[in-house]
Amino acid sequence: MRRENLIYCGIDWAEKTHDVALVDDTGQLLAKRHITDDASGYKILVDLLAEYGDTEENPIPVAIETSRGLLVAVLRTGKRQVFAINPMAAARYRDRHSVSRKKSDPGDALVLANILRTDMHAHRPLPNDSDLAQAVAVLARAQQDATWNRQQIANQLRSLLREYYPSALAAADGWKNGLCRPEVREVLRSAPPPTRAARLTRTQLQAALKRAGRQRGVEAEAERLRDVFRADWAHQPLPVENALGKQMLALLIQLEAACTAADDLAEAVEEAFPQHPDAETILSFPGLGVQLGARVLAEIGDDRNRFADARGLKAYAGSSPITRASGKKSSITRRWVKNDRLNHVGYLWAFSAITASPGAKAHYRHRRDEHSDWHAAAQRNLFNRMIGQLYHCLQHRKLFDENTAFPVHVAVAA
Incomplete structure (x- = not known):
């Protein structure tokens, strides 16, 4: 049939089945379906949309409460706009149609369709990123999660060692990355309780260091x-010490798996990210290496129409302040609703840029001295400035230039 009126689709998704609702621009329910989460269910959905006028040139917009999965991948084919509605926002809209606060999957699908009918302009569709950008996003986020997981397990291991094995912590303090070092893990595996570690000979310690990949300074490190x-x-007590040693070995297995996963994913990022056309521009910025640059690309994507201007990107990253006013009172605070991953990258980026860029360092010192900012506030201000510069460079296909980015601060520093 022809689409004489505007049609909107809402999908309440679940693990095994999904509920679909179609409404027109007057709010009338046109169709509803209950489909399965498999290829046959996706075909029923696509056929239903086509029946009500969905074409490649004029696709029906879809609202759903997730931004990932096979169902979303099927819906994103072509030019269709897919809106990932926050479940909390959908719950507020539900109150407009029912006061009982009872949840039903078909009702939620209808609510999602009506969200697009009434307020589609207030919601952001999923960005039209390239396949390579989406692949980099998967790898970069996975590597970031693996890094966080590795640190979490290392913190658990450190807490356990403090209870019965302080000598291991003292030994790890001599190395960068501490408990995540392969030398530390190999020594701990050789001697789970500290009484056994005290009996290790120089030869045994040297063999453990060599098994961990150490090649230089083996004898001196073994002596230390x-x-x-x-x-x-x-x-x-000895029985307690032995029991804690077995618990430590279990944590050590988890830590080794986390370290291996983080390293393997880092290699995958290093292989995929440089292939992207935006990699050269991103890597031209001081403080951004392959891993941080890939995380930046993962969160901002390569859809040039995703953000209307640099202010939108800054708000998305949580770097720009927000002004709240009520009556005669107003306050300027940092943003709490933001992309947490990009905001975390911004902290590391600004920290590295301070030592890599004279202009960035001068800007940071200016915020600390002239504006009396705390360290975190000065870093956030620097990140806010640099991500705005990144937006400009990506839009105009330009590389970072120190003199253009910080003309005044560079002159003062010189």
Whole structure:
């Protein structure tokens, strides 16, 4: 049939089945279906949309409460706009149609369709990123999650070692990345309780370091470890110490798996990210390497129409302040609703840029000295400025230029 009126689709998704509702621009329910989460269910959905006038040139917009999965991938084919509605926002809209606050899947599908009918202009469709950008996003986010997971397990291991094995913490303090170092993990595997570590010989310690991949300074490092383990330390009762050693080995297995996953995903990011056309522009900015640059691309994408201007990107990243006014009172605070992943990247980016860019360092010092900003506030202001510059460079296909980015601060620093 021909689409004489505007049609809107809402999908309440679940693990095994989905509820679909179609409404016209007057709010009349045109059709509803209950489909399965498989290829046959997706075909029923596509045929239903086609029956009500969905074409490649004029597709029916769809509202759904998720931004990932096979169903979303099927819907995003072509030029169709897919809106990922926050479940909390959908719950507020539900109150407009029912006061009982009872939830039903068919009713939620109808609510989602009506959200597009009434307020489609107030919601952002999923960006039209390229396949390569989406692949980089998957790898970069997975590597970021693996890094966080590795640190979480390392913190658990550190907490456990403080209870019965302080000599291991003292030994790890001599190395960068501490407990995540392969040398530390290999030594802990060789001697789970500290009493056994105190009996390790120089030869055994050297063999453990070599198994971990150490090639230089093996003898000196083995001597240092031997002195640390044989120093005077407090001990738990022997049965308790042995039990804690077994618990430590279980955590050590998890830590090794997390370290391996983070390293493997980092290699995958290093292979995929440089292939993207925006990689050259992103990597031209001081403080951005392959891993951080890939995370930036993962969150902002390569759809040039995603953000109307640089202010929109800054608000999305949570770097720009927000003004709240009520009556005669107003306050300027940092944003709490933001993209947490991009905001975390911004903290690391600004921290690295301070040492990599004279202009960035001068800007940071200016915020600290002239505006009396705290360290975090000065870094956030620097990130706010640099992400605006990144937006400009990506839009105009330009590389970062120090003199253009910080003309005044560079001159003062010189």
